[in-house]
Amino acid sequence: MREVAIPRRMRAAVLTAPRVCEIRTVETPAPERDQVLIRVEGCGVCGSNLPRWEGRPWFKYPTEPGSPGHEGWGRVVAVGYGVTGVDVGQRVAFLSDHAFAEYDVASASSLVSLPSRLDGAAVPGEPLGCIMNIWRRAMITPGHTVAIIGLGFLGAMLTQLASRSGARVIAISQRAFSRDLARSMGAREQIDLNMTDEEIVKRVDLATDGAGCDVVIEVVGLQRPLDLAARLCRVRGRLVIAGFHQDGPRHVDLFLWNWRGLDVINAHEREQAAYVSGMAAAIDALVSGRIEPDPLYTHRVPLDLASEAFDALGTRPDGFVKALVHP
Ligand SMILES: [Zn+2]
Structure with a gap:
């Protein structure tokens, strides 16, 4: 297993109020039992993030760091107790709730590993x-x-x-x-x-x-x-x-x-296993060229500019289809 230096603190997006996104330095999460720690390469901005961004009476602010990013991919940098079949260094798409951050933890059972053919490609697994x-x-x-x-x-x-x-x-x-x-x-x-x-x-x-x-x-x-x-x-x-x-x-x-x-x-799913099998099918389709989503990733921004991605999601200017945040 390769050793990877993991900083004790990381940068994460925090919604402190409706339409206000701050980048804060917070403690890097540690993987618990059956979890892995991932250095996030990117995370898609989802239509379902919009109510959080715009604000609703029942939401509390600030949000947890990295929330509500759930379309992340990146590289495994540490594995928790009980995890088998996942190696440090492996590139994965994953399901989580806090991926608008430099690091995020995810359940080992929520990962789909990315083949080398997709090196450098954006792979927001959930959508x-x-x-x-x-x-x-x-x-x-x-x-x-x-x-x-x-x-x-x-x-x-x-x-x-x-x-x-x-x-x-x-x-x-x-x-x-x-x-x-x-x-x-x-x-x-x-x-x-x-x-x-x-x-x-x-x-x-x-x-x-x-x-x-x-x-x-x-x-x-x-x-x-x-x-x-x-x-x-x-x-x-x-x-x-x-x-x-x-x-x-x-x-x-x-x-x-x-x-x-x-x-x-x-055509909605609730079980994690159904999402993961859909993600695996998507990886196959990406590798074989059956799907080519890249032209639809129209807004790609660094973490500092995450608020621009949320804004674009709300206003949908011509040319906008999907935003990705790259921590
Ligand atoms: Zn989504």
């Missing part, structure tokens, strides 16, 4: 694993017509995967920038989500000879795109809900769902 898990459950095959509603990082990556696998993708988004992006990811058609549902349904009917889509993936997380998604499915089509519906209960047109005999998939 890539999420994409592969949605992909697996969407069961898209060559020849399918697939509508994808919402073209952030997840929607754009699913567009790439589906197009490359031989499906015809109809990409639907409010932003012209995202629709252009979808075209570059292989989408055959792009539709403006600012049009009325009637207009969008008509466009999709025209494109599918009135049959509707084999699969529709909703990646927005709001009522209206969910309603629209169901309307775009063909009879016995598959409605895949990948959006995170957090702002209250939804009403669904169960008459329509019944009438069309839809298969409805909630």
Whole structure:
């Protein structure tokens, strides 16, 4: 086992109030039983970080150092008691909650090791694993017509995967920038989500000879795109809900769902093992070139400028898809 010097103190991002990110020097965490210590190379900024950044009445500030960074990758620098099969020096993507920091600890069972082919590559494991898990459950095959509603990082990556696998993708988004992006990811058609549902349904009917889509993936997380998604499915089509519906209960047109005999998939995972297997699938897809997310990492900033990454997430300027913070 190689020896690596580990400083007693490290730099970490701390949200001290809504929209205020400070870089503080704190104690470097020590790996406990079944944990490893990782020198963080980078951590993705996730849409789910936004409420923390903007502030909600029930959040307490300051946040714990490094929180809410959960899309980290880096190199193992120490292993805790009981850890087997993980070596110091190994490069990994990992699941944790404090990766906006120079060092973070993670459970050994949450790691996926990165092959040397990916040396130097950014590998935010959690969102890539999420994409592969949605992909697996969407069961898209060559020849399918697939509508994808919402073209952030997840929607754009699913567009790439589906197009490359031989499906015809109809990409639907409010932003012209995202629709252009979808075209570059292989989408055959792009539709403006600012049009009325009637207009969008008509466009999709025209494109599918009135049959509707084999699969529709909703990646927005709001009522209206969910309603629209169901309307775009063909009879016995598959409605895949990948959006995170957090702002209250939804009403669904169960008459329509019944009438069309839809298969409805909630493509969310809760088990750590499911995330880890999705991450492993993502590593395979990266190595084989089936997925190429790099053009979507549009904002890469050092830890000092983490607040710029959060800001971009909130304002979504044209050109923004996904931010990475490099401690
Ligand atoms: Zn995430």
